[in-house]
Amino acid sequence: MNRSMTKMIDVARHAGVSLKTVSRVLNNEPHVQLALREKVKEAVRELGYVPSASARSLRSNRTYSIHLFSHSLRSNFVNSVQFGALHTCQVAGYRMVVTMLDQAKTVGIKELRAWFETLVNSGKPDGVILVPPMSNDPEISKVMSEMNIPVIRIGPNDIEDGGGTVTIDDHAAAVEATQHLLELGHRRIAFVRGKEDQDSTHVRFRGFSEALEEAGVSVDPDLVLPGLFDFESGLAAGDRLLSYPKDKRPSAVFAANDHMAAGVLVAAHKAGVQVPDDLSIIGFDDSEIAETMWPALTTVRQPLYEFGSVAMEMLIQNSGKNTRIEGERKVLPYALVWRQSTGPFQG
Amino acid sequence: MNRSMTKMIDVARHAGVSLKTVSRVLNNEPHVQLALREKVKEAVRELGYVPSASARSLRSNRTYSIHLFSHSLRSNFVNSVQFGALHTCQVAGYRMVVTMLDQAKTVGIKELRAWFETLVNSGKPDGVILVPPMSNDPEISKVMSEMNIPVIRIGPNDIEDGGGTVTIDDHAAAVEATQHLLELGHRRIAFVRGKEDQDSTHVRFRGFSEALEEAGVSVDPDLVLPGLFDFESGLAAGDRLLSYPKDKRPSAVFAANDHMAAGVLVAAHKAGVQVPDDLSIIGFDDSEIAETMWPALTTVRQPLYEFGSVAMEMLIQNSGKNTRIEGERKVLPYALVWRQSTGPFQG
DNA sequence: GGACGCATTGACAACGTGGTACAATGTGAG
DNA sequence: CTCACATTGTACCACGTTGTCAATGCGTCC
Structure with missing residues (x-):
């Protein structure tokens, strides 16, 4: 020392x-x-x-640190975002603090505010990155904006609220994924939804429905199953779909993320259903898991690393100026990644 | 504000x-x-x-923050440790800062020292957690100890160096995993090594060899393959093993972690080899991936969450007192998790 | 040539806490 | 009654930086 x-x-x-x-x-x-x-x-x-960081921040009320808020670190999504954010953060000489928001503590807006105030007083971050599902929570955004902390939200599709946003065009991506299945000749296509509090769930489903309708295929409610974005719910959905009598079964499944798609894939394995010959499966995200499954998952690649990296860049650019980041919205490109889990419909 | x-x-x-x-x-x-x-x-x-965190740390030279150093966040191991550490950290009212050590910048001890000094001056952490492979690097530990920063290293098997340690008994775990395969009747057992700069690679291999020898089985050098702890190297190892003529093939594979085991499993799928009937596979770690594969991987569970949580606890307990954490060593329990990727030897 | 504006530089206070030194009180024991 | 000791308060400095404001220098315009 x-x-x-x-x-x-x-x-x-x-x-x-x-x-x-x-x-x-x-x-x-x-x-x-x-x-x-x-x-x-x-x-x-x-x-x-x-x-000295402490002297600096004591005097100037800046901390040269950015907080990443999440509910859990144990998802590929959050993880990749974190990775991108951290990289950019360190290059700029900032520190990145990871903060987990305990859901139990943030049930009401009052608790939420108290919690944030603690956080802020003890060292006000120069910026905050919110990942789903928090990026969808209007109360969180509201509290942050009251406290005058710049926020970048990752993934939400609404344009309304304060702060900046980094996303892909979820709707277009879902349309493209669905069209991929349609072009392969599939007509009975199932959809596994994600968590209902995340608006990407709804937007992706809307894209799915619209693509079907445009192709003259109506959405069969029996083929739309709930999910929680995790492996288990995907497995459950897969089991359910494969328990249908042969003529009721789908020939393809679109899961709202890769973990659920992996669950469907394992359900198929267990049931002795060949993928992609008897069942095509497409996921969403391009998680690591997509490549380590067999067959490897066709999916829509979200630029997760770039989400984090771009969000961090926006915050650091903004930092110093005391302007709030209002309504800045970056839409990054997605890409359909065609691997082995989807194939032509086998009449 | x-x-x-x-x-x-x-x-x-x-x-x-x-x-x-x-x-x-x-x-x-x-x-x-x-x-x-x-x-x-x-x-x-x-x-x-x-x-006010800044006033406090300016005055008292404590930052109430713990740094987690890693090379990359993109591994299940680091991720789970991080999760455990963060949980404990927040409960205690500390902040957790994630820092990625750029390998390019830390080639020599001189660069390493310069890099750390920057870090330290700008806000000296109250403690540091090192995950593999950094927990094996004697230079890093040395620099930290020179700077009088308490360190907990996760995973290393050597006892020598300064700082505290949190591990499992890698040797005993490897012995037990190997015995599991032996008890199932396997004799031709392959081993996929991990990165050579991590001593768990060597310790696990030693456990494997000793268990074999004790059972009167000699180690066949053709069945010992290199690996990098990632999916691709596991896949390559699997391809290699399955390219052997039938009588040279192993009936079981012990991979030094789950990602590589997953690679071997996919190689088996590709080659049309049934798991576990034609080939048993056992991994190490109990990553998330172990449960999402089909068939689900038998593996040795490392208490990764607890690694992080216990390490953080040790640091926070120590924080305030200015004593260094010397040679404190916690060995946590591991557990063999028997799932579907291992089965009896089919003559 | 003097007044003025502007760019440059410096002296000093202030941020909120922790530490030191000591005074002022209360309380119980000898 | 006196002394020892625990409790509480007063007063001030230090931590290392940034913000405020004044001082200086220099050229320009009347």
């Missing part, structure tokens, strides 16, 4: 300037001549000076 | 005591009567006071 504690005043003395001048150089403030700037920067290099 | 900025002096006025008394109560110092203590605590509650 001791040896390495170079302070700003040391840099100032070393460069033969005042404390304030060093501060100006480090913060890229104007009113310092170029020659002096260089001299200071060299002194910083020579001494290996690093500003 | 404004409204919520309650300071210590506000609490003092509200409770009708002096600033110093509040400070004493909050820091659990002696010399305050119980009644007064309660009064202060109530004032804290009423005002929703939260100490």
Whole structure:
């Protein structure tokens, strides 16, 4: 600790300037001549000076840290986003703090506010990234905006609320996935929904329905099953679908994410149903799991890493200026990834 | 920001005591009567006071934050550890900062030291958790100990170096996994190694070899394949093993982790080899993937969540006292999880 | 040439907490 | 009654940075 504690005043003395001048150089403030700037920067290099984060944030009310809020880290989605965010974060010299929002503690908006206030006082983040399902929660966004904390929400389809957004076009992606199955000749296509509190569930289902209708195929309610975005609910949905009599069974399944698609795939294996010959399966996300299944899952790739990375970039760009990020909305490209779990309809 | 900025002096006025008394109560110092203590605590509650993290850490050189260092977040292992650590961390009112160590930047010990100094000066963590492969790197541990930062290393089998350790008994676990296969009647058993810079690779292989030898079976070098702890290397190993002529093939495979076991399983599927009838496969870790494969993987469960949780607990307990955590070593229980990928040897 | 504007630089206070030093009180024991 | 000791308060400094404001230098315009 001791040896390495170079302070700003040391840099100032070393460069033969005042404390304030060093501060100006480090913060890229104007009113310092170029020659002096260089001299200071060299002194910083020579001494290996690093500003003290605590002193800085005490004085300036900035923490140089971005919080990632999630319910759980144990999903591929959150994980990939986190990875992208962290990468960008570190390059910019910020810290990334991971915070888990305990659902029990945030039942009401009052508890939510109290919880956030604790968080904020103890070290107000320069920005916050919200992943689903929190990115859909209007109360959370409201509280954050009241506290004047810039927020980027990942994944939501609504445009309304405050803060920035990073998404794909869920609707178009669902349409394209469905058309993929239609083009392969499938007509009886099942859909496994995700969690109902996430609007991508609804948007994807709407895309699915509309694509079917456009192709002159009506949606069979028996082929629309509930799901929770996890493996188990996919497995349950698969078991259910395969328990139907042969003529009632679907020839293809569109699951709202890869974990559920994996569940359907395992259900098929258990039932001795060949994939893709007897049943085509398409997922959504392009999780790691999609590639490690057999057969590998056809899916819609969401740029999860980029979600995190872009969100972080937006926050860091914004940080410093005290403007709130209002309604900025980035829509990133998705891509259909055709692997082995989908194939032509076998009359 | 404004409204919520309650300071210590506000609490003092509200409770009708002096600033110093509040400070004493909050820091659990002696010399305050119980009644007064309660009064202060109530004032804290009423005002929703939260100490300013930056002021606190500026003054006391503690940050109330723990860093988790990893190379990548994209592995089930790191992820689960992170989850456990975060949970415990938040309960204790600490922050968890995730830091990715760029391998390019840490090639030499000099760069490593410079990198850490930046990190430390900008906000010295109260503790650091190292996951593999960093927990095996003696240079990292050395640098941390020079900087007087408490470290908990997760997973290493060596006892030597400074800092605390949280592990399972890798050797015993590998022996047990191998015995499981032996008891099922298998004699030609392959082993897929992990990364060579992680000592669990070596310890697990030693356990495997010793169990075989004890059973009077010698290790066939052709059945020991390299691996990188990832799906692809497992797939390659599986392809290789199944390309052997029938009488040279193993009847069982022990992969040093689940991702590689999943690769072997997919290789079997591709080759039309039935699991477990024609080939038994056992993994290691009990990753999420183990349960989502078909057939579900038999594996050795490592208590990953607990690794993180226990490591965090040790750090937080230690935090405040300035003693370093020396040689504390917690060995947590593992468990053989028998699922569907292993079965009796079919003559 | 003097007044003025503007860019540059510096001196000093302030952020909210923890620590030190000591005074002022209350309380019980010898 | 006195002394020892625990409790509580007062007062101030320190942590390392940024913000405020004044001082300086320099060129420009009347």
